[in-house]
Structure formats: C-alpha cells, structure tokens
Amino acid sequence: MEDLVVRAEGLRKRFGTTQALDGVDLAMRRGTVLGVLGPNGAGKTTAVRVLATLLKPDEGRATVAGIDVLKHPQEVRRKVGLTGQYASVDEDLTGVQNLVLIGKLLDLSRKDARRRADELLEWFDLTDAAQRPAKTYSGGMRRRLDLAASLVGRPEVIFLDEPTTGLDPAKREDMWGVVRTQVARGASVLLTTQYLEEADALADEIVVVDHGKVIAHDTPDGLKRRVGGQTLRVRPSDPERLPEVLHVLEAVAAPGTTAAKDEAAGSRPGSASVPVTGDAALADVVIELRGRNLEVTELALHLPSLDEVFHTLTGKKKAEELV
Template sequence: MIQAEGLTKRYGETQALAGVDFSVPAGTILGLLGPNGAGKTTAVRVLTTLALPDSGRGTVAGIDVVKHPGEVRRHIGVAAQDATLDPLLTGRQNLVLVGELSDMGRAPARARATELLAQFELTDAADRVLKGYSGGMRRRLDLGAALMTRPPVLFLDEPTTGLDPTSRQRVWEAIRELLGEGVTVLLTTQYLEEADALAHRIVVVDHGKVIANGTPTELKEASRSARLEVSLAAPDTDGRAAGAMAPLVSGRVHVSEDGRRLSAGVDASPGLATAVVRALDAAGVLVDNIEVRQPSLDDVFFSLTGGHIEGEDEDEAIGSAGGAAAASAGGGGKSAERQELEGVRA
C-alpha cells in the first residue's frame, strides 16, 4: 500500500535520504525508527507529496507520488510532526475546516468532527481554542484531523513524542483500533517500545539509510546474544570474579567502574546462570544478583546505530581538541560510552 524505492533527497550538504527502500502491505503498520535527523520526516514528506525526491520512486496505493500527487492526497491522512492546526480556532472548528478543505461538505464535516472528538475524548474541550490544549490533547486532535476523511492510508510522524505515559497509551489504543478497521499505517517514532508495541515490521533508519528491516522479533534475534549481568557483594579488585566468569561467556567480561557489576554477552542456555554462580562460588566470590537479559529493542537499536545522537561528531571534535591523546582515544571513548549506556539500561 506504501512503497519507497531508492528514495534520495539532499538538503544542501545534508543527505537526508540516501537510497531508502521499504514497503507497507495493506492493513499493516510499519514503524520507521531512527534517531534525530535520521530522515524519518523527510521520508514521510516525500511519500505524502509535500517534498520531491531527488531520485527514486514512491507510491501510495500503487499511485506515483511525484506523477499524481493530487490523487495520492485523496488516499492519505497525515499527522505531521509540526503542528499544522490553527491555535486560534477551537478543536471542533479545526476539524470541520480540515473536512471542508477536503471537499467534505459542511454537514458531513460537522458530523464526522463530533464523532472524532468523542472517539479521542475531546468532547468536553471541543469548543475551546487550541491554544489552551495540553500537548496530549493536541496530539489526539492531530490524529483526529488525519482521520477526518476516513483515509485508508495514514502517516503518523512521531504521534506520541512528548506525551505522558497515559496519553501515549490512549494514542496507541486509537492506532490499534484503526488497524482493526483495516487502515494501513506508516508511523515514525524514536521510541523502541512504541515500535515494538504497535508495528508489524520495523525499519531502522540512520543517516538517511535503512540499517535494519524486520519484525520486532527478528530484530531482537538478530542482535546476537543475551547479556549476563552479575552484581557482586564486594568489588572485584583482583579480577578473580572476571577470571572465573570468562570461560563461560562469549567475548570480554566488562567490569563496571566501581568493580561491583560484571557483564558479558552469552549464548543463553538453560543452566547458564547456575554454572556462573558455581564458578564464582568456587572462586570465593560472593554474588548479590545474577540475571540473563534477553536483548531489548534498545539493545538492537544501540548496536545498530552505535548509540549515536545527532551532532555527536561535532561533540567528539570538540572533545578531541584537548590533545593528540584525546583524539586517538576517540573510538575507545565511544564504546565506553556505549557500555555506560548499557549499564544505565540494565
């Protein structure tokens, strides 16, 4: 229902899209996941006819987005990342306006607006101006506006960014309901949890390129091994604990700064935790806690993107201005930061 084939788009020096391919089968939801600046919004803008690609092809319901933009627009609903509704109009007026701009006619637009306001629990706020809405109420109204014409294909650009957990859950429920009605959805998000909860397939983009494409389960399985985390009663000052653990794990044993937490990649097998506790016990090490953690989508994301954030390169350049030693330690610093992040998530 939605197809991107080799899409590229450059803004000056920035290659926002560097050859992006994905497709969304009818009635399914694709999660387009990526950090800030990855190219998510650019992909959405191209596929919703708001921006022209430099090369490649996009289609919605089989219709080419460059050749027949008007026809594509009749099939789609869009909840953009930046506010598109009028802050000086009420929620109801905004929805009716969206309907009228889509040639709905006033009476059907009013009826549909009332229905959507109720569906998104905005009936009480319907006749208040948007300026006074909370972030969550606005996002729900954005979603309502995208649904005014009952489009079969929806583009939702970060529909829950900045929402509290309750509001996020409500938006998720609304999206699940739409799926039940057979709508096809392209959803962008920075929240792995969101993609995991909603999407049939996930495409991870970074620097304008697709770096992974699969079901949530496939992506988790692809992130290699599980992680073994051990907390010790006392710091491993002489490396005895790390030494006892090493033969049972794959790769290096990472020791936290305070020496109390050891972690390593493992091939999770039954009895592994027991074997590790026995080995540590035999070495005279007292264990506080042991855990074998299956990879989360966060792990996948960090291992794929290197946990980079937009502007990191610049930050590193500033960091390395301190001297040659700092510059040569750049790569090591990054992996240490990643381990740090893994520690935080654990």
C-alpha cells in the same frame, strides 16, 4: 505477490550540502504498522514528507496505495492521513471547527463532517473543549486535535511522524490504542517515533535509518536476534542460594562470557544473569534447578532491548539520541 501498500525505491533528496536521503528503500505491507527509527537527522521525516507528496525526491520512485506519488499526488492525498512532528491546527478556530473544516475540504457534507468531528473529539477526550478556540488548548490537547484531524477522512494509509511527542504516558497509551484500532479497521500505519518502547509495542516491522540510508529492516524480534544473543535471568526464592544459581548458569554461558549477579542501576537485587546462545539453555537450566530442588521467583529468557539494538546498529549511546 506480497501486498505492499507503500513501496519506495532509491529515494534521494539533498538540501544544500546535506544528503537527507541517500538511496532509501521502504516497503510496508497492507494492514500493518511500520516503525521508522533512527538518530536525529537520519532522514525519517524527509522520507515521510516524500511519501505524503509534500516533497519531491531528487531521484527514485515511490507508490502509496498503488499510486505513484510523483505522477498522481492529488490521488495519493485522498488516500492518506498525515500528522507531522508539530501540531498544525488553526488556533483561532475551535476544536470542532478545525475538524469540520478538514471534513469539508475532503468533500464531506456539513452534516457528515460534524458527525465525524464529534466522533473524533469524543475519541480523543476533547468533547468538553470542542467549543473553545484551539489557542486555549494545552500542548497535549493541540497534539490530540492534530491527530484527530489526520483521521477525519478515514485514510487508507496513515503517516504518523512522532505522534505521541508531548503527550503524557497515559495519553500516549491511549494513542497506541488508536493506532491499533485503525489497523484493525483496515488501515496501514507508517510511524516514526522517539520512544523505543512505542516501536516495540506497535510495529510489525521496523526500518532503521541512519545518514539517509536504511541500515536494517526486520521485525522487532528479528532485529534483537540479529545484533546479539539472549540473556537468561534467574531469581531464587531464597537469596542465600544465589551462589548456587550462579554455578548453574555458568554451565550454559555463551562462549567467552560468564554468569554474574544483576547489579546494574535499576535492577532488582537477588538475581543473576548469563548470556546464552540459544533457547535450549532455558530447558537445561530448568532441569538442573529442579534436580537441586531450587525454587525460583523469576526465570526468563530475554532478547536484547531495542536500546541495545540501536546502540549496535547506529553507534548511539543513548536512546534519547534516536529521535
């Protein structure tokens, strides 16, 4: 039987007239990252709060680390770490005091709590600010301190609700490294995010939620294959031979499609693309290009982007709406 560290079945939660969760099922394998994505108000945060025992569902059941979240919430809390959408540190305490406090609440000795605090402050590049009140921190620093606080107890399951919001790109990539390190050390991570490239980079599997329902659950590549075919792109070394490349690509075009120059905003000039129906098209094109002695600087077979996946699954036009 598959080792599931998080399992939810039929979760329902209503706030007034709003059905936040409408029969949500979730499953996360131990030692993996599960990305939970969907439009604003889809129910992602509500699901996380139920799993973290901060909310009780109206219907359904869930277990975390094999423990029922409704019957034994205190036991679940000893197994999990949670970072919400907004930093929740005590701004009157220093950085180190915030982390030592969390450690003592988790029954660490003062010595062990301080050792763990120092370790995390160094990890999150906050050592120089350790003795300053958190209210003097920038928004990104408070966010990193909040993330550090969720890891004090070395949790078995980590819930990260948009953990990199407010971080600059460099710090965001640092945070990706933290997630990967936690998984390498045996933790399991459930991640909601507004950055599609983040889900693509980190998640072993992705759940798409919309209007309180799970509408897709697959690997990132599985989702991409589900919503559309692949695109084959070729860039000739000699731009003058681009019309010849177009002719080669036409021969492998998916039914009802045609090869075209890449002219979309942000595209580099001098290449052409065509939708194809399978991996075999790449081999056919390579053979034809070689036969024509047509050298290329780019030859790539692309799955649809996650942006295209979400456009198809949720009907949203922009990735920014998927927060």
